[in-house]
Amino acid sequence: DQQVKQNSPSLSVQEGRISILNCDYTNSMFDYFLWYKKYPAEGPTFLISISSIKDKNEDGRFTVFLNKSAKHLSLHIVPSQPGDSAVYFCAASGMGGGSQGNLIFGKGTKLSVKP
Amino acid sequence: GAGVSQSPRYKVAKRGQDVALRCDPISGHVSLFWYQQALGQGPEFLTYFQNEAQLDKSGLPSDRFFAERPEGSVSTLKIQRTQQEDSAVYLCASSLASGGVLAKNIQYFGAGTRLSVL
Numbered sequence: 001d002q003q004v005k006q007n008s009p010s011l012s013v014q015e016g017r018i019s020i021l022n023c024d025y026t027n028s029m030f031d032y033f034l035w036y037k038k039y040p041a042e043g044p045t046f047l048i049s050i051s052s053i054k055d056k057n058e059d060g061r062f063t064v065f066l067n068k069s070a071k072h073l074s075l076h077i078v079p080s081q082p083g084d085s086a087v088y089f090c091a092a093s094g095m096g097g098g099s100q101g102n103l104i105f106g107k108g109t110k111l112s113v114k115p
Numbered sequence: 116g117a118g119v120s121q122s123p124r125y126k127v128a129k130r131g132q133d134v135a136l137r138c139d140p141i142s143g144h145v146s147l148f149w150y151q152q153a154l155g156q157g158p159e160f161l162t163y164f165q166n167e168a169q170l171d172k173s174g175l176p177s178d179r180f181f182a183e184r185p186e187g188s189v190s191t192l193k194i195q196r197t198q199q200e201d202s203a204v205y206l207c208a209s210s211l212a213s214g215g216v217l218a219k220n221i222q223y224f225g226a227g228t229r230l231s232v233l
Contacts, residue, residue, distance in 0.1 A: 004157075034221065043119070043206055043224035044158070089157050093220075101210070101220050102148055102171065105157030 003027050004092050006106035013113050019077040021109050023090030026071065031094035034103065035064060035075050038087045048075070052094075080113045087111070117141060119225035121207050127231045128197045136192045136228045140209030147190050148222060149182055150206040158206050164190060197232045204229050 005024045013019045023033075031052040036044035050057040050064045050073070057064050063076045077084055087110045091103040120139040128134050140147050146165055150158035151174075160174040166187035175182070179198075184190040194201055208222035 032220070036224075041226070043121075043208075043226045046221050046223065049221065091157075101146065101222075102160040102163055102174070103150075103158070103222060105150075105159070107155065107157050 001026070002106075003030075004090055004104050004106040006088075006090055006109050008109050009107070010110040010112070013080045013111065015082055015113055015115050016079045019075075019080045019084065019111055019113065021075040021077075021088050021090075021111065023073050023075075023106055024071060025073075025092050027092070027094075027104075028068075028071065029094050030092040030104075032092070033064070033066060033073050034091045034093075035062075036089045036091060036105075037084075038089060038108070044089055047088075077111075080111075082113050082115050085111055085113050119207055119209055119223055121205075121225035121228050123228060124226065125229050125231075127233065130197060130199060130232055132197050132232075133193065133195045134197055134230065136194075136205050136207075136230070138190045138192070138207030138209075138225060140188065140190070140207070141223055142188075144209035144211055144223075146210045146212060146220075146222075147184060148208045148210075149190070149192050150208065151176075152204040152206055152227070154203075161192070161205075194230075197230075199232050202230055202232045 034049040035047040038044045066073045087108045090106040149161040152158040163171040164184040179195045181193045204227040206227045208224045210222045
């Protein structure tokens with residue numbers, strides 16, 4: 001049973017608009033969440049993270065929101081740029097997923113930003 | 116470079132062959148993780164090292180998979196008697212520490228080794 005779910009396999013957005021990528025999790029013991037970005041033939045690159053004691057973390061054009069009661073997080077990219085086109089993975093860690101800090105990943109969402 | 120380095124980038128093996136995949140973590144990183152990524156899926160945890168100690172190998176799919184990190188730096192993932200279902204990208208990640216919610220636990224990934232078993 002998947003503990004981290006990204007229900008949208010793909011998302012297409014116009015350049016300059018907002019991209020919203022969603023992620024749901026089932027295990028309430030997760031206490032740290034991360035977003036990774038992956039280009040073809042490269043490894044995942046860390047983008048932004050949030051701990052369970054916060055509900056928002058912002059870094060430039062990227063903001064992650066966490067709704068613990070709904071077990072839901074989202075990544076907002078504003079404004080979206082063509083270079084943001086990649087696969088985005090949501091990942092979680094904590095005592096529920098892995099006591100040593102290993103990450104539990106979703107299946108990813110492929111974002112396409114059109115000029 | 117300063118990032119996580121993996122070799123080879125691509126490996127083709129005949130079914131039944133043994134393979135060895137290498138990972139050079141970021142210098143000074145205590146923790147090292149191996150993940151397996153099948154096509155269209157997210158990475159899945161295989162095993163974890165803290166320095167030279169393998170503290171968790173719960174994700175290794177069978178006893179044909181073996182990992183080591185003898186000096187607490189470079190790690191090798193070995194797969195014996197490869198099977199077609201072993202075909203995947205094998206990712207290595209390292210972090211300064213592990214556990215807790217501190218920024219130093221962020222994992223940095225290598226580009227992976229794509230293994231194809233024919």
